[in-house]
Amino acid sequence: MPTSVSFDRLAHQPAYKVVSEKIRNAIVSGEIAAGDLLPTETDLAEQFGVTRSTVREAIRLLEHGGILGRAGRKRLVVTLPGMxxxxxxxxxxxxxxxxxxxxxxxxxxxxxxxxxxxxxxxxxxxxxxxxxxxxxxxxxxxxxxxxxxxxxxxxxxxxxxxxxxxxxxxxxxxxxxxxxxxxxxxxxxxxxxxxxxxxxxxxxxxxxxxxxxxxxxxxxxxxxxxxxxxxxxxxxxxxxxxx
Amino acid sequence: MPTSVSFDRLAHQPAYKVVSEKIRNAIVSGEIAAGDLLPTETDLAEQFGVTRSTVREAIRLLEHGGILGRAGRKRLVVTLPGMxxxxxxxxxxxxxxxxxxxxxxxxxxxxxxxxxxxxxxxxxxxxxxxxxxxxxxxxxxxxxxxxxxxxxxxxxxxxxxxxxxxxxxxxxxxxxxxxxxxxxxxxxxxxxxxxxxxxxxxxxxxxxxxxxxxxxxxxxxxxxxxxxxxxxxxxxxxxxxxx
DNA sequence: GCTGACATATTGTCGGACAATATGTCAATT
DNA sequence: AATTGACATATTGTCCGACAATATGTCAGC
CATH class of the missing domain: 1.20.120.530 (GntR ligand-binding domain-like)
Incomplete structure (x- = not known):
């Protein structure tokens, strides 16, 4: 009874999630410390090889958890999630x-x-x-x-x-x-x-x-x-x- | 000694935050119940009078908290934030x-x-x-x-x-x-x-x-x-x- | 009833554009 | 020397338009 092989549903994570996870890992693992400035959106986009829009969506994902914030209202800064x-x-x-x-x-x-x-x-x-x-x-x-x-x-x-x-x-x-x-x-x-x-x-x-x-x-x-x-x-x- | 008047820093919230708050309120207040489908991104963009990109950023903000999720992998659906x-x-x-x-x-x-x-x-x-x-x-x-x-x-x-x-x-x-x-x-x-x-x-x-x-x-x-x-x-x- | 073909809708991603606002530099003024 | 003004630059927030990949819906054919 060759039910044929069973394949795992291949998880094609959207790019903005991948980018978000990469940044999140770098932060939680301590690679980037709280208070550090992140590169600009354009730089990040280049580094990851995606568009700025994608980077922005990734950032929003983290911004809500309080992990990222904005200093003044410009540069992105790694933040300790406050109470x-x-x-x-x-x-x-x-x-x-x-x-x-x-x-x-x-x-x-x-x-x-x-x-x-x-x-x-x-x-x-x-x-x-x-x-x-x-x-x-x-x-x-x-x-x-x-x-x-x-x-x-x-x-x-x-x-x-x-x-x-x-x-x-x-x-x-x-x-x-x-x-x-x-x-x-x-x-x-x-x-x-x-x-x-x-x-x-x-x-x-x-x-x-x-x-x-x-x-x-x-x-x-x-x-x-x-x-x-x-x-x-x-x-x-x-x-x-x-x- | 007229040190001049002191003004409050006027808080110009970015549009994506406003949109995100509007949606969040509608959800938390029960106006939209868990399980309901949200309009498509294009519709939301039209309703709020902003571009799709802006709507997308607003959505990402909520997505992280588990308030919004995707059914299957298409339409947006209001979700009970799981444990x-x-x-x-x-x-x-x-x-x-x-x-x-x-x-x-x-x-x-x-x-x-x-x-x-x-x-x-x-x-x-x-x-x-x-x-x-x-x-x-x-x-x-x-x-x-x-x-x-x-x-x-x-x-x-x-x-x-x-x-x-x-x-x-x-x-x-x-x-x-x-x-x-x-x-x-x-x-x-x-x-x-x-x-x-x-x-x-x-x-x-x-x-x-x-x-x-x-x-x-x-x-x-x-x-x-x-x-x-x-x-x-x-x-x-x-x-x-x-x- | 199931299959396949096809049109349609929706999302994910891209690229480029522009205005508003911070930042940095430097000369002119006091 | 410190402040001011002028100006170039960098960065973000927002917009537009586009396209491929993928779900969804419809309809004919078996």
Missing amino acids: EAVGRSVSSAMLMHQVTYEELWQVAMGLEPLAGKLACLSATDEEKQLLADNLALTEQVMDNHDALLKVEIEFHNLVAEATHNNALLLARAPLNELFYPAWGAIIRALSPGERILVAHQHVYDAICAGDQDKAEEWMEKHMRDFRRGIEMGNLGFDQPVQG | EAVGRSVSSAMLMHQVTYEELWQVAMGLEPLAGKLACLSATDEEKQLLADNLALTEQVMDNHDALLKVEIEFHNLVAEATHNNALLLARAPLNELFYPAWGAIIRALSPGERILVAHQHVYDAICAGDQDKAEEWMEKHMRDFRRGIEMGNLGFDQPVQG
């Missing part, structure tokens, strides 16, 4: 997957207490000072909903940064963007300024004291408050997150 | 940020036990069956390094999927890709087949019994083993992860 770029791309994926507040909250329950705990080990004096400043500011703006939301988010970012753990920062990047509207709604609905301040204060104390368990515990309490906030405010805990 | 796409983009960011195995492990310690815990609440019978199959397979291939690595990774994915939490799945997507080589090295160096099997077995039992604490605990033990593996194998726990 914002990663956050944006993952959170848009979460939006499309119709992630609910509950799901998001569960992930936050895994990451935020962890951040508090790790920050106890690695927060520098400057970072503790930044946290102290943030607390002072929180006290001042407690009744201003918008300002309160801003410092609340900032506090969590400061704690996360104090861990000096880039993997953690990248993993929680999308949370920032998505929790933003929810926190805002809670704050407007319940004015929980006092509770927020108390929780932050305890986390801050724990970090200064290097008390991992306490930091973890209070961060957890804080997040449970968030959950109660969504439930009490009737904001639809099982509803998909709104962009 | 792979998200994983790839975040993990390349982690690589560039020189994330160490320790940092990565800390994140995994936040997410994997959580996955075990949540899976207890939501695993369906089919999913339990898949886990059982995976265990059986693990037993068979315990001495085959490559095969063992594959089922090990698959086990964790199955547990994560059993949580039915898309946010969690997306958050841990990069871990998959980055742990892969490390697990492989550990397995080759230490042949920890027995320990892996025991831990998986306990997690599986806990999930079947709905015992959240036990699932969390054993997943944690399992991850601590992973850490010990890297340390014992002298694989450089504080070294940047290798792509």
